Amino acid sequence: MRLARTLRRPRPAHARHFSDAATKGFSECPDFKIVDSTLREGEQFATTDFTPQDRMYIAKILDRMGVDYIEMVNPMAGKQAVEDCENVAKLGLKSKILVHTRCHMSDVKAAVNTGVQGINLYMATSPVLSKHSHGKGIDVIIETATKVVEYVKEHGLEVRFSCEDSFRSDMSDCVTIYKAMDAIGVDRVGVADTVGIATPKQVEHVISTVRANIKPTTGIEFHTHNDTGCCIANALVALEAGATHIDTCVLGLGERNGITPLGGFLARLYTLDKDLITERYDLSLLKHLERYVAQHCHVTIPFNNYVTGSCAFTHKAGVHSKAVMQNPSAYEVIDPSDFGVERRIELAHRLTGWNAMKQRTQDLGLEIPDEKLKIATVMIKDLSDERTIGLEELDKILMSLCSKRQPKAAFVAWGEDAHEHKADFYRRETEDAIKMLDANEDTRPSEVFRFTGHLFDKAVLNRLLDLAVDSPVDFKVVKLDVPNDNEQQSSAIIKVIGELNDIEVLRQKYENLLSTLDGVARTQMSIEEQ
Template sequence: MKRISVFDTTLRDGEQTPGVSFPINYKIQIAKQLDKLGVDYIEAGFPVASKGEFEAVKTIVNLDLDSKICGLARIVKEDIDSALDSGVDLVHIFISTSKIQIDYTIKKSREEIINDSVEAVEYIKDHGRECMFSAMDATRTEIDYLKEIYKAVEEAGVDIINVPDTVGVATPFRFHNLIKELREHLKVPIDVHCHNDFGLAVANTHAAVLAGADQVQVTVNGIGERAGNASLAEVVMILKSLEGIETNIRTEYLVETSRLVERFTGFRLPPNTPIVGDNAFSHESGIHAHGVIKEASTFEPGVITPEMVGHRRRIVIGKHAGRHQIKKMLEDAGYIVNEEDLTKIFEKVKELGDKGKKVTDLDLFTIAEVVIGELRKEDRAIVVDEITVLTGNKITPTAVINANVFNDSRVKSAIGVGPVDAALKAVRELVGETIKITEFKMDAITGGSDALAEVYVTVEDDSGKSFTARAAGPDIVMASIDAVINAVNYLMIKKRLDSKKKEKSED
C-alpha cells in the first residue's frame, strides 16, 4: 500500500481549543517535537490573525525543520500575503461551500466563490509556493458543486485538495463513499480533516484512507475546536497496526509527544485514552494480568506493543487482582512469600479495594512486610532529618532538605513555581538520579481549613521502572514530600537489589 502523509494542525486548529493559547516558546517546542516525531506538514498557525501569530509562524519557518511548514489563509489577498511573507512552504486556503454557510457567512454567489478560489490558487502558485485548498463544510456541500469547485482549483494548479468535515457530521460509510467519488473525479492528492463532534473523527479518517485519501490531518491528543480533531496517535497506529499502511511517523515518540502537549495545554488526558493514556497497557483484572504475564497478546491487541509507541506495560493492584500477579509483583521486589502468607496479603488487598481505595505499590509492599514480619525501615534509601520550605508574596518558593541517602548526609535545595513544586524538585536533587514524577494527584479527605490532604504519586527512573505511593496529612507540602520519598525509597532499593542479583549471576 502507498505511504500516507501526516499533516499536523496542533498549532493551528489545536490552539483553537477553548482555553488553549500557546505562547511562542511553547509553539517552538511543539514544532520541534512534531519534527522529531516525523510529521510531513506542520500547520504552524494563521499568520494574519495577529502580529504575534505572524512572528510565531515565521520563527517556526526559520527553525529549518525537516517537516514542511504550512500557514492558513482565507481567500483574501491580505491573508495570503501574510502567509507568503511568513515564509511558509505551503499556503492552506479555505472558503465556505455549503449552502448554510454561504447564506449566513460569506453571502457570495457560487460562481464568485469558484472564481475567487481559482484566482487565489493561481496567485499562490505564481509566488512559487505549494497550495492546499479546503472547501469548508465539505460534508454538507452538494456533491455536484463540491466536484465543480475542486476540479476548478485542480486545473488552476492546486497541489492538495482538503476535504474537511468541519462540523463533525460525517459517518464512516458516508465519508468513505464521498472520498471514493472525489478520488475518481480528481487527480491531485486528497487530504481529509475530521472533527470529533460525534466521536467519529478517527473512524472517518480511517475510512477516508481506505477510500483513497493520500493525507490525514490530525492533532496531538485530538485537541481542537469544540470536541476536537482526529487524534494523531490513534490514526497512525490504526493505519500501521491494523491496515499495514505506513507513515513517516516515528511511533516510539508518540507518548512523549502526547505528554508534552498535555503539559502545555493543561488538559490532562483521561487514563483510558487509546494508545497514549496511562491505562492503555495497564492490567488489574487477575485473569487479564495472569494472561499478559505469560503472553502479552492474550489480553492486548498483539499488533501493537507499548514499546512501539513509547509506553510501558503496567500490572496494577486492585480488588480485581489475582494471586498470580500479586505473587509476581512481590517476587520482583525481592519478597519471598509462602502460600499461607500470600493468602493473607491477597485478602488484605481485596479488603482495601472493596473500601474504594486505590491500592498503590507501596500499600502492597507494606501489607507484605506486616504479614511476613519483614519490616524494612532500616533499609530505607532516604531518611529525612529536616525540611524547610519558604514561600510568600515576594519570595521565590524555595525548599531545603537535609537527609541521609544510603547513610550519606546530604543537603539540597531547589526553587519552583510553588512550595510543592520546589519541594519535589529538591527531592530529585537529593537522590542525584533522573527521577520523573509522572503522576501527581491530591484530594482533601476531610473538610475544613485543617483538612487532611491525601497525595498519590507515581515516580519513574531513567530505566522506565515506576512505583506508586501515597501519603496523607494536614500539610500538603509535607504530604507531597512523604509520598514522593516513599516511592523513591522503593525505587532505589529495587535498583540496588537488581544490581546485586546481576553481580551474583555474573559471578
C-alpha cells in the same frame, strides 16, 4: 443532494481494504501524509495559551517525530502570527510548513511573504456557512479561487483548496469546484467535516466520489472534527477510500471537541503495519509532546487517552493480569515500549488473582510459599471491599509475610492436621500484617451522615453526592438501602473525611439543600455516632 445524506456507492477500483493491508503491508494502501495542525487548529482550542517559544518547540518535536506537514495560523491574525510563521519557517525542518488562510488575495500575499512552503486555502460551500461569510455562488467561488491559486503557484508554493463544511454542502457543487481546482493544478483538494457530522460510510462515499473526479496524482486532504466521536474511524476510512493527507492535532485539540488526535491516529495505523509506522515516526516522543501541550493548554490528559493515558496499559482483572504477565499480546495490540510508556498490573483489589500477587513478590525479591500467598490474596481481596489498599500498603503486607517463617519442625509435629494448621497459621500472619496497616489509618476528622426519605424518586441523593464531589472532603457511601416496596423511604449513609471547616461547610450545604427540597422531596438528615 447534501453530502451528509448521500447513499453508499460502489468503491472505486483503486481503493484497498485495510484488512488486506494488515496482512500484505500498509504500503499496499495509497501513500499518506500527516498534516499536523496543533499550531493552527490547536490554537483555536478554548484554553490554548502558546507563547512564541512554545510554538517553535512544538514544531521542532513534531518534526523530530516525523510528521510531514505543520500547519500555522493565518498571519493576518496579527503581528505575532506573522513572526511565528517566519520563525518556524526559518528552522529548517524536514516537515513542510503550511499556512491556513481564507481564499482572499490579501491573506495569501501575507502568508507567501512569511517564507512558508505551502498555503492551505478554504472557502465555505455549505448554504449555512456561505450565507454568513462570503455569500457567493459556485461560479464566483471558482473564479475567486482560481486567481488566488494561480498566485500561489506563481510563487512556487504547494497549494490546497478546501470546501469548508463539505458534508453539509451540495455534492454536485463540491465536485464542480474540485474539478475546477484540479484543472488549474492544485496539489490537493480538501474535504472538511467541519462540524463532525459525517459517518464512516458517508466519508467512504464522499472521498471515493472526489477521487473518481480528479487526477490520480492530485492529493485529497481530509479534515474531520470529533463532535460525534468518529474522527479516527473517519480518517482511517478516508485513507482507505483514496485520501492522501490527514489533518491531526496533538491530543485532538481544536475548535469545540477538536479533530483527529495525532497519537490516536498513529496508534490506529500502528495496528495495521507496525514496522512501517515505527520506522517512519519516532513514537517515543509522543508522551513528552502530549504532556508539554497539555501543560500549555491547561488541560489534564484523560485516563483513557490513546496510548499515553494513565490506564492505557493498566490491567486489573485476575484473568487479564495472568495472561498479560505470560504473554502481553493476549490483551494488548500495541507494545507500550514502542511509544515510550509502561504497562501496569493493578493489585490489591477484589478482582486480584494470586498470580499477580506472586509476580509482585518476585518484583520485590521476596519468597513467600504459594499456599501462604493464596490465603493472603483472599484476605487482601476481602479487605479491599472495605477500603482502598495502596501499592505501598500491599508491599508492607507482603514483606511482613516474607519475614515470618514457621519452623518446618512445627509443621511435622502437627502430623495429619498439618495442612489445616498451616492454613490457620498463614491466616493469623496475614491478619497481623493487616492490623499493622490499620494502626496507620487516616487520622483526619470525619463525620457520618445518614439520609432517609426521597433519595431516588426525586433524585435527592444525586444532588447530595454532587455537593460532596464539589467539596474538598473525601467521601464514601458506606451503606445504601432501597426498599423495593417503598422507594420513598430509601436511606444512605455517607462518611466524609477532611478538615473540620470543610466538613461543616458541607453539612450546611446539605441542610440548605434539604430545606429547599422539603416541599417536594421530604428527606431527613442525621449525624451518626462513630
